[in-house]
Amino acid sequence: MDRKQALAIVQPHLKQSRFDHTKRVVETAVDLAKFYNEDKQKTEIAAVFHDYAKYRDKDEMERWIISEYLPKDLLHYHHELWHGPVGALLIKREVGINDLSILNAIRWHTTGKAGMNKLEKIIFLADYIEPGRDFPGVDKVREQAKADLDLGCWLAAKNTIQFLMSKNQPIYPDTFHAYNDLLITVK
Ligand code: GDP
Ligand code: FE
Ligand code: FE
Ligand code: FE
Structure with missing residues (x-):
């Protein structure tokens, strides 16, 4: 499957604005993949499908979480x-993608999570720094992304945690685990 075929599969599942975001994530991810020597084809496919389930019905997603592992x-x-x-579950079932590194x-x-591999980090x-994003502090993360992949991910996790905390939102433990894990490597 090449980029064009993958985009054609994903497009009907997304709104136009989300599809545009997806294409920018693909460009950004492939750029990082070249820079950090990651497999271009895997990166492309993972980026194309990363928001595949974004518009699934909440109740349907809840049922998958309950019924699946x-x-x-x-x-x-x-x-x-x-x-x-x-x-990840649905692109395996519905699209037939079986590559575990892409699915993960x-x-x-x-x-995020502790111990992300290179593709997971990319x-x-x-997704955080694609040119359409306007989060507070995103420019600093963009600068760091090409200097150090771990530092870029750490800053993205940190900004997300700070943003969620400023709104008194709960934070999923794996986001903290990503932050803590990356902190050790960037220190
Ligand atoms: P998108 O699907 O391209 O819009 O981007 P993401 O998949 O990264 O994120 C969806 C949103 O989930 C982010 O904007 C976060 O603010 C929000 N979010 C809510 N709870 C959490 C959490 O516990 N951890 C993280 N990392 N994000 C969260
Ligand atoms: Fe997403
Ligand atoms: Fe996204
Ligand atoms: Fe994200």
């Missing part, structure tokens, strides 16, 4: 977090 604690956190793990990069793209970071 997915962490049940997700149900106690914001449903925004569900499209990663549910998306999609699975963890929102929360998708996590590309």
Whole structure:
């Protein structure tokens, strides 16, 4: 499957604005992949499908989490977090993608986790810094992304935690685990 074929599969599942975001994530991720010597084709496919389940019905996602081997604690956190793990499950079933490294990069793209591999970090970071994003502090993260992949991911996790805390929102433990784990490597 090449980029064009993958985009054609994902497009009907997304709104136009989300599809445009997806294409920018692909460009950003492939750029990082070249820079950090990651497999270009895997990066492309993971980026194209990373938000595949973004518009699935909340109740449907809840049913997948309950019936499949997915962490049940997700149900106690914001449903925004569900499209990663549910998306990984659905692109395996519905699209037939079986590559575990691609599926895991999609699975963890929102929360991050401790011990992310290079592809997981690239998708996590590309989703955060793609040129359409306007989070507070994103320019600093963009600068750091090409200097140090771990530092870029750490700053993205830190900003997300700070943002959620400023709104008194719960924070999924894996996001803290990503922050703590990356802190050791960037120190
Ligand atoms: P998108 O799907 O491209 O909009 O981006 P993401 O998949 O990264 O994120 C969805 C949103 O989930 C982010 O904007 C976060 O603010 C929000 N969110 C809610 N709870 C959490 C959490 O516990 N951890 C993280 N990392 N994000 C969270
Ligand atoms: Fe997402
Ligand atoms: Fe993200
Ligand atoms: Fe995204």
